[in-house]
Amino acid sequence: MSAAEEVVTEAPAVEAVPKRAMTLGVGTSLVVLAALVIAPLFVKNFIIFQMTMLLIYGLAVLALNILTGGSGQFSLGQSAFYAVGAYTSAILMEHVGMNYALTLPIAGIICFGFGFLFGQPALRLSGVYLALATFALATAMPQLLKLGYFEHWTGGVQGLVVTKPDAPFGLPMGQDMWLYYFTLVITIGIYVASVNLLRSRSGRAFMAIRDNEIAASAMGVDVALYKTLAFGVSAGITGVAGGLGAIAVQFVAPDGYTITLAISLFLGMVVGGVGWLPGSIVGSAFIIFVPNIAESISKGLSGAVFGVLLFLVIFLVPHGARQVAIVAQQMLGKLKKH
Amino acid sequence: MLAINLRLGAFAAALALLAATSSGAFAQKKYDTGATDTEIKIGNIMPYSGPASAYGVIGKTEEAYFRKINAEGGINGRKINFISYDDTYSPPKTVEQARKLVESDEVLLIFNPLGTPPNTAIQKYLNSKKVPQLFVATGATKWNDPKDFPWTMGWQPNYQSESRIYAKYILKNKPDAKIAVLYQNDDYGKDYLKGFKDGLGDKAASMIVIEESYEVSEPTIDSHIVKMKATGADVFFNITTPKFAAQAIKKNQEIGWKPLHFLNGVSSSIGSVIKPAGFENSQGIISSNYLKDPTDIEWKNDAGMKAWNEFLDKYYPEANRADIFVMYGYTVAQGLEHVLRASGDNLTRANVMKQAASIKDLELGGLLPGIKVNTSATDFAPISQVQLMRLKGETWERFGEILSDDVGG
Numbered sequence: 001m002s003a004a005e006e007v008v009t010e011a012p013a014v015e016a017v018p019k020r021a022m023t024l025g026v027g028t029s030l031v032v033l034a035a036l037v038i039a040p041l042f043v044k045n046f047i048i049f050q051m052t053m054l055l056i057y058g059l060a061v062l063a064l065n066i067l068t069g070g071s072g073q074f075s076l077g078q079s080a081f082y083a084v085g086a087y088t089s090a091i092l093m094e095h096v097g098m099n100y101a102l103t104l105p106i107a108g109i110i111c112f113g114f115g116f117l118f119g120q121p122a123l124r125l126s127g128v129y130l131a132l133a134t135f136a137l138a139t140a141m142p143q144l145l146k147l148g149y150f151e152h153w154t155g156g157v158q159g160l161v162v163t164k165p166d167a168p169f170g171l172p173m174g175q176d177m178w179l180y181y182f183t184l185v186i187t188i189g190i191y192v193a194s195v196n197l198l199r200s201r202s203g204r205a206f207m208a209i210r211d212n213e214i215a216a217s218a219m220g221v222d223v224a225l226y227k228t229l230a231f232g233v234s235a236g237i238t239g240v241a242g243g244l245g246a247i248a249v250q251f252v253a254p255d256g257y258t259i260t261l262a263i264s265l266f267l268g269m270v271v272g273g274v275g276w277l278p279g280s281i282v283g284s285a286f287i288i289f290v291p292n293i294a295e296s297i298s299k300g301l302s303g304a305v306f307g308v309l310l311f312l313v314i315f316l317v318p319h320g321a322r323q324v325a326i327v328a329q330q331m332l333g334k335l336k337k338h
Numbered sequence: 339m340l341a342i343n344l345r346l347g348a349f350a351a352a353l354a355l356l357a358a359t360s361s362g363a364f365a366q367k368k369y370d371t372g373a374t375d376t377e378i379k380i381g382n383i384m385p386y387s388g389p390a391s392a393y394g395v396i397g398k399t400e401e402a403y404f405r406k407i408n409a410e411g412g413i414n415g416r417k418i419n420f421i422s423y424d425d426t427y428s429p430p431k432t433v434e435q436a437r438k439l440v441e442s443d444e445v446l447l448i449f450n451p452l453g454t455p456p457n458t459a460i461q462k463y464l465n466s467k468k469v470p471q472l473f474v475a476t477g478a479t480k481w482n483d484p485k486d487f488p489w490t491m492g493w494q495p496n497y498q499s500e501s502r503i504y505a506k507y508i509l510k511n512k513p514d515a516k517i518a519v520l521y522q523n524d525d526y527g528k529d530y531l532k533g534f535k536d537g538l539g540d541k542a543a544s545m546i547v548i549e550e551s552y553e554v555s556e557p558t559i560d561s562h563i564v565k566m567k568a569t570g571a572d573v574f575f576n577i578t579t580p581k582f583a584a585q586a587i588k589k590n591q592e593i594g595w596k597p598l599h600f601l602n603g604v605s606s607s608i609g610s611v612i613k614p615a616g617f618e619n620s621q622g623i624i625s626s627n628y629l630k631d632p633t634d635i636e637w638k639n640d641a642g643m644k645a646w647n648e649f650l651d652k653y654y655p656e657a658n659r660a661d662i663f664v665m666y667g668y669t670v671a672q673g674l675e676h677v678l679r680a681s682g683d684n685l686t687r688a689n690v691m692k693q694a695a696s697i698k699d700l701e702l703g704g705l706l707p708g709i710k711v712n713t714s715a716t717d718f719a720p721i722s723q724v725q726l727m728r729l730k731g732e733t734w735e736r737f738g739e740i741l742s743d744d745v746g747g
């Protein structure tokens with residue numbers, strides 16, 4: 001069998017995850033939620049900022065998870081959608097003077113449109129070829145942002161500085177804490193919506209396509225529509241994450257949205273567990289904190305240390321955080337029996 | 339919650355008042371976060387990994403230099419605790435690292451963070467927190483802006499000043515020149531180009547016959563050179579980074595184009611540009627510098643260069659001595675040492691900025707003879723002098739006086 005045939009006839013790279021296994025139980029969800037709500041009251045502003053970034057990258061990983069884990073399509077181009085969202089928010093805030101909260105839905109809608117349109121030609125591609133097409137998008141984006149034509153709006157290579165919002169209604173909390181809770185509310189909203197989406201008719205269509213495209217279309221699923229829709233939804237959520245990221249970091253520049261970001265998000269999804277939505281936050285924690293840990297172990301070899309840690313994770317728990325969660329659940333079950 | 343905050347606020351205000359009224363009585367030692375009787379914490383952010391990792395050597399040199407200071411007893415009896423983080427040249431990461439340094443490690447100041455986009459990302463934050471962003475490692479022109487950003491200060495001569503100096507030279511010595519410009523399509527290239535056009539003034543449009551730009555990702559710039567030759571230009575302003583600069587010099591020779599060649603100071607290294615391009619191809623090229631090029635034989639017996647070599651032997655033996663960034667890191671670390679010594683026992687952030695803004699004619703071993711560091715409350719561009727030089731034989735021959743052209747941000 002030639003290598004090409006092997007790719008084509010191989011079992012789908014994305015393992016079929018039953019939809020019930022994609023979420024957490026109610027009890028666990030409430031515990032996690034409580035922790036996320038209470039924790040910022042006891043930590044420094046810097047940690048709150050990191051937690052905000054955790055949620056933001058978590059959203060971006062979640063978006064990729066819907067695309068890959070839900071509909072079985074690969075993307076290495078999420079950084080492009082993230083950048084479009086970030087720039088949309090930044091430009092609307094700084095040039096148009098719009099309220100930061102209003103820029104987010106606009107960023108989401110623009111990215112949805114962008115993703116939906118990109119999904120059209122991408123339909124003809126699948127698997128690694130689709131990954132390559134999106135990769136091209138990610139490498140092109142930083143240069144597009146530098147183009148002279150848009151420089152008046154984008155600030156070119158110098159980027160744009162964004163003003164950080166204060167807490168409204170005279171609430172007695174700092175900018176960081178306000179932004180954290182603001183992000184948390186949006187994250188929860190999007191998470192719940194995503195869970196519902198995957199449980200809905202559309203979600204079932206996504207998963208049918210993921211598991212077997214031919215069978216799905218035989219059952220009457222409009223494959224083309226749902227594939228592009230998945231792209232659009234994923235891009236839209238990534239765009240909202242990008243907009244939040246711009247507000248939290250207070251700065252957008254082409255160098256912040258390179259292919260490295262796209263690969264980080266991809267990494268976060270794999271580490272969190274493909275198709276397991278709660279894993280997104282674990283994956284996000286991995287891409288934010290593990291590079292810092294690697295750097296503290298060795299400055300000169302931080303990349304190598306990161307590589308070793310990543311290798312260990314993939315080797316020991318190939319299904320990522322989902323696997324850890326399942327094992328923990330089984331152990332808890334055993335304890336209860338005794 | 340609100341009531342507690344109010345009460346705390348009142349208490350803090352009372353404390354501040356107390357401190358203000360009593361400071362005259364015992365003003366010997368004053369500290370802000372990050373400084374104590376025994377230690378000064380300095381934060382730094384460098385791209386140790388990622389696309390700009392070649393600059394990481396600056397951070398390593400600085401770390402070695404502060405080890406030397408500590409081994410020799412520290413500054414006014416205080417050891418330097420140099421905390422340097424990697425931002426991979428990605429602005430969002432720079433913000434995270436800057437906040438970590440200020441809020442978690444609690445450093446006195448952030449010293450020499452590298453790159454224009456990363457520094458832009460943290461400038462507003464550091465100024466609102468009133469934490470010095472001292473001697474930033476970028477040649478962009480905007481860092482000299484004490485009115486809007488009193489906590490940010492540049493270090494090296496900025497790109498625009500340098501190219502204005504070339505422009506002035508051309509106007510004086512070759513007023514009927516037909517100029518071809520090749521520049522890298524990013525902030526660095528555009529900054530140089532802007533300074534050059536400003537320097538030529540209203541004659542820019544008629545004198546510049548072609549502006550070519552290249553992307554840093556291009557494997558070779560040969561086609562641009564051929565295109566520029568075809569315009570019949572007799573002056574070539576070469577705004578390229580070392581690899582491309584060497585290519586341009588070689589290609590010029592190959593196709594027999596012999597304009598008056600101005601090479602930006604970024605690529606004036608003998609070791610990484612002129613030697614690979616060939617000395618015979620480079621004769622007569624004009625460039626400028628403010629640092630001593632360690633690969634230039636002129637400095638073989640120079641006292642400053644000897645001290646540099648001794649420092650490297652002892653504290654950073656694996657350093658690549660042909661690398662101009664090692665010289666850069668050494669010199670800027672000496673600049674910080676000067677500021678901290680001048681601050682004495684008054685190690686508040688405000689006083690550090692005040693001392694940084696009152697440097698008078700400071701000469702450092704790595705700077706060209708005659709080039710001095712000068713700052714004032716309205717001049718936040720510490721080094722703003724360069725000297726023109728022409729390649730002759732295997733070394734740069736400096737000519738003319740030390741030139742300066744301050745451009746504010």
